[in-house]
Amino acid sequence: MTLFSEINNCYYQIVYDLITHTSPLTREDIANTINTLGYEESILYLLPKLIEDSDTSWNLFTMEDTVYQPKVHAALTIPLSELQKSWLKALLLDSRIRLFLSEEQLHLLEGHLKECEPLFYPQDFYYYDAFTDGDSFEHPAYRENFRILLSAIKKQQYVNLSFQSHHNHRIHHWFLPCKLEYSIKNNRFRLLALEVRKHSRYRFFTINLSRITEIIPLEQYAKYTPDINRYIKRGYHKEPVTLLIRNERNALERTMLQFANYEKNTTRIGENLYQCEIYYNKSNETELLIEVLSFGPMVKVIGNAGFLKQLRERLKRQKEMEGNFID
């Protein structure tokens, strides 16, 4: 079993998409599919292979007038590879799988995959610094809420939702559920939703699933899918955090890896000295602040002003308490 196999190749996927079309294709249809599913330069190689009548073409289409008819039948299905089956088998052992599948469905899949070894077991991976207060995925009410929200997201259906805020206030409002976000570190799901306000305006909300107390789906549906990223990006700080990194104690590699899940821009500004700009959501500011603090003096914040102010305040408070380190 190997991961890097031609059967997963993007070109195979493009061809599969084309030959399973139920109607004949024009040259333009073929070119459009290549440009949509392929890489930037794929068309230069693929188009001649698919439509030219030459010794090196792939003989997958017959040309009739100006259209191309696939030679294979449109209902062609690709069998599952051993790797795909064993990965699916591994998923059936995961604690979150019952959020998606009923017991009967799980039983059906287990039966079909009984000859197959799981690719991995949950205990093969030890998340040594994950938080220990993750969500209770096995709780029936949690599962039901998860399924209602997933269904509402797919149907673009509004819901009447009640939840307990971080400050223990009970909030009850109409929302349009947009995405379910899973945090690996927290081992919990959050709902990314838009609160319905006056004059068809929306306000972005993030709600922990474990804090939701009631969901009532409404018989009302959004006409289009709002661009959730537009709302999320409104929460981004205009100015990035700018760090100066002196590459001592392997600080450069450590910071680059740790901040790899943020959009960032790093430049070398001198010997062993680097500047890194990190773009972040205001709601994650405290998390980023303590991440930066964890690097100690290897990293210096030079902006933005608000972030720098918070960091200095923490250090000031610390200095007032210091002098008590005992061996």
Add this chain to the structure above:
Amino acid sequence: MSEFQELIKNFSKCRDYVRDFFVYGFKSRADFSAKSGRTYDDERRRIESWLGEYVKADYGAESDAASGNKGRSKNISLQMDSNLLETNPLYRVWKTKSFTDNDIMLHFFLLDILDDGDPLSITELADEITARYEVVLDSQMIRRKCNEYVKEGLLQTQKSGKTTLYSRNITWQELTTDTAGSVLDAFECSCSDNLLDALRFYQLSAPFGIIGSTLLDNQKTVNAHFRIKHSFFVHTLEDEIVLELLQAMRKKCSVLAFCQSNKNTDMRREFGVPLQFFVSTRTGRRYICMYRTTTKRFLCLRLDQIKKVEQKEQFPEYNQIYEKLLKNRGQAWGVSFQGSNQSREQRLVLTLHIDEAKESYILERLRREGKGGCISHIGNNTYTYETEVFDIQEMAPWLRTFIGRIVSVETTNRQFSSRFQSDLEALYQMYEID
């Protein structure tokens, strides 16, 4: 001069380039001096082709002393905000394996002919190919491809007398239905629809998410419902190494790992018995925890530094050593099983000032992040957190996250205490805190 190809034969060749463009993003052509400039140009062009929308080109400083560049150098970076994406764009790198004309023709011809489930011999397959597609292909070549697909799991064999017959393996449709048809859940959703939802989620969150991505490709669908937070997309580049280590773990075998760090270009060899992957959800590092038979100690190797793995012989005491690891790992704060001063365990008492009325979340942090350390209320707004770990040095980054609230840090490691204090002094100086 050979023509530029978008596809590649060997994954490991591009692995380091993609990683460097993604993780660092400031390196220029001169920094990739281990290979020729021409190789760099080809790799850069490929990555721009695969991941164009995420590629950003910048020009470095006028004189870049560290890299030895004169003038302004072009730096390529891959810019992705994992919170805003519905799949990992780096999966595209896994979908670039090169192939021949015969490979792709045989792929679709064979699967088309065998789609109805009836088993056929090589001769019958060759005849069908000629009849249906007007192409004559060598039967040895057809046999080779069929046997390759048996190994991949796409096809299966059975014997009819002395003749080997080939048929296709189970499809998605067959996997998700039973003899009576769809199995619906309480929400009236079919097994296929629900499993697709699971794939949409797990392709982002589970190990080997690339496999989920290929399944979604085959089902001609994408994820539009799930997002991921605290995910390190770059981990996918290590998946071939993870797969080889897992195969050794299943067989309870030792391995020889060839490692290379960024600091040292020499290849280091590490021999040991792979037991478990240690994953950090915060630092972006993943390790394989191995038992080093020569020193009789546990050792964690960074997965991104492992370039190659060779499976060796079976290790008879695998189960006992695995149990020992499970017993010991609770005492490791991170991935180190031995402190710098060789002592078995080191003790730490952290005293924090926590405003009980307003800062209960700090207590929550101690509980969920403190790995079972003992928390005591010792006075008005004052708490202690106490633990014993193998290597206290690993705790420093976490302890620094409490800056602003630390009343005292008491440890049995004198060197650690003094380093922690001097780092704090350096911070005060850096930010001019009087």
